[in-house]
Amino acid sequence: MQQQLKPLLMLVAMILILGGSALAICFGYAAWQVLYHPEKVDILSYILGNLAAQKDVPAMTMIVDGRVGEYRISAPMKVFGLAYLFIAGLAMLVSIARCLSDAGVNILKAIWLPPAPPRKAQPPAQPAQKKPDIAL
Numbered sequence: 484m485q486q487q488l489k490p491l492l493m494l495v496a497m498i499l500i501l502g503g504s505a506l507a508i509c510f511g512y513a514a515w516q517v518l519y520h521p522e523k524v525d526i527l528s529y530i531l532g533n534l535a536a537q538k539d540v541p542a543m544t545m546i547v548d549g550r551v552g553e554y555r556i557s558a559p560m561k562v563f564g565l566a567y568l569f570i571a572g573l574a575m576l577v578s579i580a581r582c583l584s585d586a587g588v589n590i591l592k593a594i595w596l597p598p599a600p601p602r603k604a605q606p607p608a609q610p611a612q613k614k615p616d617i618a619l
Contacts, residue, residue, distance in 0.1 A: 489594055496590035503583030510576045517569065530565065 521527050541553035556564075 492590055492594055496587040496594070499583045499587030499590070503580045503585075503587065506580035506583065507577060510573055510580065514573050531562065 516524055517527060521531075539555065542556045543554040545552045545554075
């Protein structure tokens, strides 16, 4: 049964390895673009351009001693939060890519088990020596 599934498992393993590698390269390229050339990323320019223009609303409101309290987040803090979310999301995506590649490698390891170590040759059995019969 294992020999029949070996080609299919090899194909699945190669797809997982190549898919994980391609995803890691894509995520790395996206991170490089955002970190070193953010002006070329349209969606990032849109978000950062409209972040300051947004209506200043409180991030949290609370009632303290019968009065309404508000907590506002500054624009630089909002940008920092977006950057943190980007880095955290990128880390999750890279870990998914690594899991795909690791799964493919483990499938290949399971298919190609290392050969069994050679057995030590046992020395040929020596015939038992007879004790001479001594008659008294």
